[in-house]
Amino acid sequence: MDIAQFTMSPAAYVACLAVAYFVLLGTYRLLFHPLRRYPGPLFAKLSGLYGAFYAYRSDLHRQTFKDHARFGEPSLRKDTGNDRHICPVIRQGPNKLVFNSVRALHDIYLSDRVTKSRAYLISQRAPGVYGVFNAIDKQLHQTKRKLVGQVVNERSLRTLEPIIHRQIDIFLQQLSLPRDPGILNMTKILRHLTMDIMGHIAFSYPFNLQTDPTHKYIADTTNVNYLLNIAIQLPVLAAFRILTLSSLRALIRGRSYLNILETAIKHRFSQGCRGKHDLLYMTDTMRVSDDDETSLEEIRNEAVFFLGAGSDTLTATLSALFYYLSANEQCYQRLAKEIRSTFTNAGEIQSGPRLANCRYLRACIDEALRMCPPLPGTLWRESVIDTVSLPLIIEGHFIPAGTEIGVNTYALHHNAEYFPEPFMFKPERWLPGSTATSSATRAAFIPFSIGPRGCVGKAMAYLEASLVVAKTMWYYDFEQVSGPLDQHSYQMEQHHNVYPIKDKLVASHDGPYLCFHTLRKLTVPT
Ligand code: HEM
Numbered sequence: 420m421d422i423a424q425f426t427m428s429p430a431a432y433v434a435c436l437a438v439a440y441f442v443l444l445g446t447y448r449l450l451f452h453p454l455r456r457y458p459g460p461l462f463a464k465l466s467g468l469y470g471a472f473y474a475y476r477s478d479l480h481r482q483t484f485k486d487h488a489r490f491g492e493p494s495l496r497k498d499t500g501n502d503r504h505i506c507p508v509i510r511q512g513p514n515k516l517v518f519n520s521v522r523a524l525h526d527i528y529l530s531d532r533v534t535k536s537r538a539y540l541i542s543q544r545a546p547g548v549y550g551v552f553n554a555i556d557k558q559l560h561q562t563k564r565k566l567v568g569q570v571v572n573e574r575s576l577r578t579l580e581p582i583i584h585r586q587i588d589i590f591l592q593q594l595s596l597p598r599d600p601g602i603l604n605m606t607k608i609l610r611h612l613t614m615d616i617m618g619h620i621a622f623s624y625p626f627n628l629q630t631d632p633t634h635k636y637i638a639d640t641t642n643v644n645y646l647l648n649i650a651i652q653l654p655v656l657a658a659f660r661i662l663t664l665s666s667l668r669a670l671i672r673g674r675s676y677l678n679i680l681e682t683a684i685k686h687r688f689s690q691g692c693r694g695k696h697d698l699l700y701m702t703d704t705m706r707v708s709d710d711d712e713t714s715l716e717e718i719r720n721e722a723v724f725f726l727g728a729g730s731d732t733l734t735a736t737l738s739a740l741f742y743y744l745s746a747n748e749q750c751y752q753r754l755a756k757e758i759r760s761t762f763t764n765a766g767e768i769q770s771g772p773r774l775a776n777c778r779y780l781r782a783c784i785d786e787a788l789r790m791c792p793p794l795p796g797t798l799w800r801e802s803v804i805d806t807v808s809l810p811l812i813i814e815g816h817f818i819p820a821g822t823e824i825g826v827n828t829y830a831l832h833h834n835a836e837y838f839p840e841p842f843m844f845k846p847e848r849w850l851p852g853s854t855a856t857s858s859a860t861r862a863a864f865i866p867f868s869i870g871p872r873g874c875v876g877k878a879m880a881y882l883e884a885s886l887v888v889a890k891t892m893w894y895y896d897f898e899q900v901s902g903p904l905d906q907h908s909y910q911m912e913q914h915h916n917v918y919p920i921k922d923k924l925v926a927s928h929d930g931p932y933l934c935f936h937t938l939r940k941l942t943v944p945t
Pocket residue numbers: 551552564567571725728729730732733736792793794798866867868871872873874875876877879880
């Protein structure tokens with residue numbers, strides 16, 4: 420076909436129409452869109468592909484941080500350095516705004532005129548099947564949250580604690596097993612520990628990943644989270660229901676993951692509906708009959724989310740904390756002293772006033788959560804079209820209905836206005852009397868998010884992290900040794916001694932590589 424023939428062909432008309440459509444759309448988004456005056460990268464103003472591209476590079480958290488700095492007020496930046504005067508709001512997609520302040524945080528996440536973004540529907544297992552994570556409707560969400568909340572509320576924690584101790588004791592034994600070359604990748608062993616705990620809490624099912632590789636695929640969640648994160652940046656995918664969570668999983672792992680999940684759920688069914696206080700949630704939900712396929716799908720949906728919510732997040736927190744302790748001698752010594760002088764024997768290391776009195780331990784956990792928030796990205800919300808005639812105002816900005824809005828956790832946690840020297844690991848900032856204990860700084864600390872969709876597992880997360888670190892430091896000393904992490908890690912963050920994370924919805928990471936030295940004989944049951 421020569422050029423003259425092509426220009427007359429239907430394909431040429433379609434191509435011309437497509438070009439005209441995109442030129443008009445681009446012009447509208449740049450010059451006439453209600454968000455046209457907000458600063459942001461040109462590509463982001465034109466297309467949602469901007470967010471998807473950086474999510475594909477697992478770098479959206481850092482890019483958001485950089486964009487806030489890049490579009491800050493230049494004269495102010497010159498005076499006080501890059502980090503000080505960041506741009507409080509940027510346009511990160513044609514219809515998206517990301518804020519970077521405590522005021523916006525409250526305006527968005529505590530507002531009843533804002534819902535979770537419909538982009539999260541991409542995580543549905545099947546149309547019509549909702550879980551606590553992807554229920555957009557507020558009433559439906561409340562019902563789901565009530566069920567899930569029962570598993571990990573303060574009262575249930577008393578029942579869960581022995582389960583957590585048993586798994587930590589197995590973890591402690593693993594640390595002293597003779598190995599060649601004696602180096603442990605903490606990401607790997609902590610993932611097994613946290614998933615074993617969650618297996619018991621969700622289904623009373625022993626995954627036994629710490630000692631047996633049979634169920635190892637259940638811990639392999641990174642790739643699915645990664646694809647989900649890309650898709651969430653492009654809500655158009657959710658609108659067309661091109662992908663569902665189950666198809667993504669099948670794409671990546673075949674049926675291995677789902678088979679293990681099915682085994683665990685069947686195991687739980689075989690236990691009957693009564694008598695397991697630690698499984699109130701599953702017990703309640705299991706009142707559905709076998710032929711109610713939608714409800715069964717909902718159980719699977721909730722189980723998948725619950726496992727990841729309780730294990731990936733804690734793996735990230737603890738890996739970062741072990742990294743920072745091994746890289747900061749003074750912090751390490753201060754924490755070791757606190758733990759070894761507070762308790763007189765290992766049996767005393769349990770929830771209660773003594774553990775609560777370990778202020779430096781809590782400060783170290785908070786500082787690890789600040790520098791390495793396990794969900795480092797923007798938790799997207801949507802301004803709803805409602806009958807109230809007043810406009811939705813976020814930090815003084817009028818927000819048109821349907822706009823996606825949010826605060827990026829990583830960017831806020833590294834905002835020097837709230838956290839001076841944001842790339843320094845300084846647990847001291849969390850101790851009484853320090854600047855971080857001011858109400859504004861406290862309010863800018865949001866690893867668990869805030870509002871009606873904030874984390875239900877916060878109390879359990881603090882308990883589990885405290886027990887793991889306190890018990891480990893009671894029995895062992897540890898130090899960093901070189902591992903694959905060293906070759907590319909610290910340069911990635913462009914700051915020394917920063918534990919590198921990738922943003923794959925949940926933080927993805929490797930290491931630290933540590934060597935453990937026994938201080939005392941283990942007195943845990945074998
Ligand atoms: C350090 C550990 C943890 C961190 C940093 C963390 C963080 C978060 C965040 C930021 C959210 C809000 C997500 C959103 O708005 O889209 C969330 C929700 C949730 N988390 Fe956690 N989490 C942790 C541990 C846990 C644990 C241990 C559990 C349960 C055993 C858990 C269960 C949940 C559930 C069920 C939700 C959904 C709440 C809702 O939508 O109403 N999390 N978590």
